[in-house]
Amino acid sequence: MILYPDLTNSLVTHSNFMLQTTATADPTQVMKSYAAQYRDELLEGILPFWMKHSIDEKNGGFFTCLDQLGKVYDTDKFMWLQGRQVWCFSFMYKNVEAKEEWLKMALHGADFMIKHGRDDNGNWYFSLTEDGKPLVQPYNIFSDCFATMAFAALDKAAPSEEYKQIATSTFENILARRKNTKGIYNKNYPGTRSLKNFSLPMILCNLALELEHLLGTKKVDEFIPEIIHEVMEVFYQPELGLVLENVHEDGSFSDSFEGRLLNPGHTIEAMWFIMDLGKRLKDETLIKRATNIMLDTLEYGWDKEFGGIFYFLDVKGNPPQQLEWDQKLWWGHVEALVALAKGYSLTKDIRCVEWFEKIHSYTWKHFKDKQYGEWFGYLNRRGEVLLPLKGGKWKGCFHIPRSLYQVWKTLESI
């Protein structure tokens, strides 16, 4: 049996399905009714799990490699996950409730990051040992992105010149490294096939808003059009109707493994960042475009045989180089729920309700661990648990709490 899907006829078409609930009930009420479930899971499930299991009392910082029960199975500290968790507790303290224990969590992580996280040039290491010795060099700019987010959010929760300074200097460093984020660790031969990657402009969409109180509204206003252009004009390919992970420097399509790569979850996440920017700019056209691209990407990336959103696809239907292409990952699904909640809230497009219910149902059924709390991260194509971890090298305390918060607050207020 060959399980590789035939995508050759998968040109984007709009969905026509209609769920029972939305056919009979007021869709706004249907959507509103989900809010409490997301709030409760955030406050009673997710945050307490990380409070209980992830603190390293001895060395500071957080353990993120937690097994199904929450037991630490590896002690390495990945800086981007430290930053994400500091961001998370700072954000919840500022936006949900000023709970001392949440602020304490954020400060606990921030102290460790300040003490051990950077090299002499202010670049953030990729990983450290549990007691803070550098393990992997700062080859990956995402450590810096999430450090910026962490200290900007912490500064909102507990204002401090030091946090402001770390956030802004790291942000400037990211902009300086923007053209070659991997620096000396970049293995591409210069000039042969210069591709740019979608991750950075996508994160900058979100980061600009997170940093507004530090950068100032004027600077953010100047910054936004360029990022929107990058995402919506350069990485978005009109003839495909999709956003690609890598394009040539001039925005054209590269017929290579990297150039053909689609990461549906990534696009969908970016689309809610764009909706947030559209809301700020009061640009309804932009919001509608982002909603449509998000829905088209869901249509394309949904596994019609087993359900769930594919991790990677090749837009020409070729085998992708990622062996994990058919897996279903937690973050893509929860980010889709945010994008659909925001899309519905901003456009009242009924397709957002239909898709929300479909993905809500898949996500809560397959990802949530009803036995030991928190959510599984990695499912195989059939939706069975592939790795029973609650956290690891790439899954920490970030996408699930952020998404639960966003869905809760968005649906509560429609």
Next chain:
Amino acid sequence: MILYPDLTNSLVTHSNFMLQTTATADPTQVMKSYAAQYRDELLEGILPFWMKHSIDEKNGGFFTCLDQLGKVYDTDKFMWLQGRQVWCFSFMYKNVEAKEEWLKMALHGADFMIKHGRDDNGNWYFSLTEDGKPLVQPYNIFSDCFATMAFAALDKAAPSEEYKQIATSTFENILARRKNTKGIYNKNYPGTRSLKNFSLPMILCNLALELEHLLGTKKVDEFIPEIIHEVMEVFYQPELGLVLENVHEDGSFSDSFEGRLLNPGHTIEAMWFIMDLGKRLKDETLIKRATNIMLDTLEYGWDKEFGGIFYFLDVKGNPPQQLEWDQKLWWGHVEALVALAKGYSLTKDIRCVEWFEKIHSYTWKHFKDKQYGEWFGYLNRRGEVLLPLKGGKWKGCFHIPRSLYQVWKTLESI
């Protein structure tokens, strides 16, 4: 449903199962009876497939990204796969039959490699465009390993000073880069956790014999004990009964993602290299040890639920960081067939027959494409085809033809 296997009680124990055939028939005759099937698949299936589909007539070299039908779906040229294919056709020309078309294939690939493959320091690039422009820098020493093998084998088929010189200078370069194979692209912070990786000593086991006509018997004789020591004493962990992928510089266990990593196919492949060395040294104890380690690794790495050999496991039963850990890859299975054929031929251990029949049955059922020829490379845990490619960035014309040859010749002569 959680599919992660409980390995906590999987301490290595010897297999007790007994197949029908081996219970009633002479095991040597049973094994001998397989030889023709392997020969026919090599000569009528695999080699003609690559002859027909992989030649780039315009630019030289080989396409390796071939879809299920053999159609080229990506034109990038990965140097280690170019080298492997040159080795393959040179080897078959020298060891099976002096067919002009096979030598022509080898020369076709070698010409392209010579023209475009190296940087100014003689390091082999990782990949090139179809017309030979460098794409990815020489960060990976395996390009060099397979270039050495290619030109050493080609020199046996069509002796030339140039081929000799390329093989020996590349081999010296590998030895010089041995302590830090990734050079400037090494992302590990120096000194914190110095691990050494199993791949290089394992390949050197095989490379030393491939190069004997160039290095001279004396040099190879001096070289062998050190490599055997590395594999059988340093990477082999007596308390686990397994060979690990990464150990501390002093050979001790590292309780980290890298240190806990087991790649059963890798160990099993290495064990037939060790058997070859044992045969050369007339060291029966070494041969028996290699056979036992190979059988223990099969027992440990075999998926008792769905069959097949797992790609990666964590020896402490933790979730590995490789999302593709549960997949079944072609090379591990065909290398196991070689190790079992050689193990039986050298030791007459009946367990080799039992395992051979079990893996033969799984491999031919799941990997061989009965419809379009050649074999699939990547199966999911259930043994279903995950990617319908015949070649890609990592699968080329190497493991299958080499293994078919080795099994054929080994079983024919017992």
